[in-house]
Amino acid sequence: MNQRKDAQERLWIRERDSLGNMVDHGLIEAAKRVWERARLVVIRYLAEDTEAPEILEAAVDSASRVLRNRQSIQFFEAYLLRSVARESVRRLRKSQRISYVDHADLERLAGTVSHDLDRELDEAKRIEVFRACMDKHGRTMYDLRVLRYDWRSIARLTGYSDAHSAEVQFRKKMDQAVDRFRAHYHSRLKPPCSE
Structure with a gap:
């Protein structure tokens, strides 16, 4: 009452x-x-x-x-x-x-945490330096490959006549970038694409 x-x-x-x-x-x-x-x-x-x-x-x-x-x-x-x-x-x-997320769910959503953070940072730095060794056209093709574009799409986007010629030109640009990378580091480090 x-x-x-x-x-x-x-x-x-x-x-x-x-x-x-x-x-x-x-x-x-x-x-x-x-x-x-x-x-x-x-x-x-x-x-x-x-x-x-x-x-x-x-x-x-x-x-x-x-x-x-x-x-x-x-x-x-x-x-x-x-x-x-x-x-x-x-x-x-x-x-x-409105759904509240607890700390355990946030950790699960965030994904796995790398136990070797130094190695990942070194790899990221190497990729950054390696990209700097490429010319503008080579960086564009590299980025498209990282984004999983096929060679036909890359050829169309970069102005090559067919997929094979785009792939050949990309390989040439990669070889030039590897040479520049090795010259920069005096062959102390391996470029990221050679592993």
């Missing part, structure tokens, strides 16, 4: 709606009559009644605006309960869209 009294005290209907117009007294009385059922409807959809006063107050505000627009509402109680149920379902769907 005490819980019901606390819930009743939480409901407070303003005398003016959101547009500043006076709320019909019959509408306020209907809201007080349906409060307990409206609270149960909110509990049914949202599993708690903390948002019930706010939802019912919004329903009263909406009904007041409908009445101000010269539209009639035959049964205040039914209108309010239907509005409360509709808003409860809307809030339930909105809360289901």
Whole structure:
């Protein structure tokens, strides 16, 4: 009984709606009559009644605006309960869209963490230097191969007559880049494409 009294005290209907117009007294009385059922409807959809006063107050505000627009509402109680149920379902769907991810899920989504980060950084640096050893046309072809384009597409994009000529030209450009790379490092490092 005490819980019901606390819930009743939480409901407070303003005398003016959101547009500043006076709320019909019959509408306020209907809201007080349906409060307990409206609270149960909110509990049914949202599993708690903390948002019930706010939802019912919004329903009263909406009904007041409908009445101000010269539209009639035959049964205040039914209108309010239907509005409360509709808003409860809307809030339930909105809360289901928000899904919180815990730390373990984030780690699983992030993928595997490399145990040899230094090696990966060295490899990335070698690729960067190797790309710098290529000319602009060679870098374009290299990037297209990294993106898994086939030779026919590369030939079409780079202006070669067929796939074979594009592949031959790419090999020549790669050989030149490898020579530049080795000259730069005095044969201390292997270029990334030779492994």
